[in-house]
Amino acid sequence: MKKSSSILVNKKDITTIAIGGFDGMHFAHQKLFKNLGEKGGIVSIESGFSNLTPKSYRQEYSKYPIYYYVLENIKHLSGKEFIDLIKEEFPNLKKIVVGFDFCFGKNRKNCIPQLKELFQGEVVVIEEIKVDGISVHSRIIREFLKDGNIEFANKLLGKNYKIFGDQIKGQGLGSKQFVPTINLRVEDFLLPKEGVYATKTIISEKKHNSVTFLGHRKTTDGSYAVETHILDKNIKNSYRTVQVEFIKKLRENEKFDSFEALKEQIQKDILNAKNILSI
Numbered sequence: 663m664k665k666s667s668s669i670l671v672n673k674k675d676i677t678t679i680a681i682g683g684f685d686g687m688h689f690a691h692q693k694l695f696k697n698l699g700e701k702g703g704i705v706s707i708e709s710g711f712s713n714l715t716p717k718s719y720r721q722e723y724s725k726y727p728i729y730y731y732v733l734e735n736i737k738h739l740s741g742k743e744f745i746d747l748i749k750e751e752f753p754n755l756k757k758i759v760v761g762f763d764f765c766f767g768k769n770r771k772n773c774i775p776q777l778k779e780l781f782q783g784e785v786v787v788i789e790e791i792k793v794d795g796i797s798v799h800s801r802i803i804r805e806f807l808k809d810g811n812i813e814f815a816n817k818l819l820g821k822n823y824k825i826f827g828d829q830i831k832g833q834g835l836g837s838k839q840f841v842p843t844i845n846l847r848v849e850d851f852l853l854p855k856e857g858v859y860a861t862k863t864i865i866s867e868k869k870h871n872s873v874t875f876l877g878h879r880k881t882t883d884g885s886y887a888v889e890t891h892i893l894d895k896n897i898k899n900s901y902r903t904v905q906v907e908f909i910k911k912l913r914e915n916e917k918f919d920s921f922e923a924l925k926e927q928i929q930k931d932i933l934n935a936k937n938i939l940s941i
C-alpha cells in the first residue's frame with residue numbers, strides 16, 4: 663500500500679485542489695485530477711462509508727497528495743466557514759477543481775454558484791462524465807459490483823476493481839479435496855456478489871492469474887469465504903497481505919450434491935478463467 667504523500671508535501675506549496683469524497687478514485691475523479699497541474703492536491707472528505715478505496719488505500723491511484731477531512735467534524739460549517747477553512751489550510755490556493763454536482767457546507771446547501779461567490783480564485787467545473795451513457799459515481803459502481811457486473815464496474819472505475827485481504831487459515835480441505843486456495847479475511851472493502859470470478863492476485867508485488875470464490879461455502883461448512891486459487895503457480899507459503907483484482911464473473915455460487923461434483927465444476931471454472939485471462 664502506498665503511504666499518503668500528503669505528509670511529504672506542505673499545504674503551503676499547494677496552489678490547486680480538487681474537492682470531493684473520492685471513494686473509488688474512479689474515471690470521473692481522474693478527469694478532475696487532470697486539471698490539477700504541477701502544485702495540485704486532493705481534498706478528500708471522509709464520510710466513513712468509503713469501501714471501494716477505503717481511506718488508506720486511495721493514494722495508490724494518484725500522484726497528488728491527498729489531504730483527508732472527516733465529514734463528521736466539518737458538516738456543521740456553513741458554506742463560508744468551509745471555504746474559509748480551506749483558504750486557511752491552503753494559504754496559497756489559486757484554483758479549485760470540482761465536478762458539476764459538487765455541493766458543500768451544512769446540509770449541502772451551497773453548490774457551484776456559491777463556490778464561485780465565496781472563493782476569489784479560479785473555479786474549474788468539470789461537466790458530467792458518463793461511460794456508455796451512465797454517469798460515473800461511486801454509488802453506481804457499488805451497485806454494479808453488488809450485482810456481479812465486474813466488467814461494467816471496471817469500465818466506470820477506469821481500472822480493475824481491487825481488494826486487499828490478509829491470509830487466514832481455511833478448513834484445510836482445499837488442497838486435499840479440491841484445489842489449493844489462499845483464504846482471505848477482507849475488511850473495509852465492498853465484496854462483489856457471491857460467485858466465482860476470473861481474477862488477478864498480487865502477492866509480494868507479483869501478479870498471478872487466478873480464480874476466486876466469494877460466498878457461503880454451501881457445499882462444505884456453509885461459512886462465508888474469500889478464496890483464491892492461483893492458476894500458474896503452486897502456492898505453498900503463507901502471505902500476509904494479498905490483493906485481488908476482479909476481471910469477470912464466471913458463475914453463481916452453488917450447492918453441489920457431492921465433493922466430486924464441486925471438484926468437477928472447479929476444474930471447469932479453471933478452464934473458463936484461463937480462457938478469459940488468455941492463458
Ligand SMILES: Cc1cc2nc3c(=O)[nH]c(=O)nc-3n(C[C@H](O)[C@H](O)[C@H](O)COP(=O)(O)O)c2cc1C
Pocket residue numbers: 831832833834835836837840841843845858873874875878879880881882883889890891914915916917918924928931932
Ligand atoms: C474456483 C472455486 C469455485 C468454488 N465454488 C464453490 C461453489 O460453487 N460452492 C461452494 O459451496 N463452494 C465453492 N468453492 C469453495 C470450496 O467449497 C472450498 O474451496 C473448499 O471448501 C475448501 O475450503 P478451504 O480452502 O477452507 O479448505 C469454490 C472454490 C473454488 C476455488
Ligand SMILES: Nc1ncnc2c1ncn2[C@@H]1O[C@H](COP(=O)(O)OP(=O)(O)OP(=O)(O)O)[C@@H](O)[C@H]1O
Pocket residue numbers: 681682683684685690691694759760761762763764788789790791792797798799800801802
Ligand atoms: N460523473 C462525474 N462527472 C463529473 N464530476 C464528477 C462525477 N462524479 C463525481 N464528480 C466530482 O468528483 C468530486 C468527488 O465527488 P464524489 O466523491 O461525490 O464522487 P461520486 O462518485 O459522485 O460519489 P457518490 O456516488 O458517493 O456521490 C466532486 O467534485 C464531484 O462533483
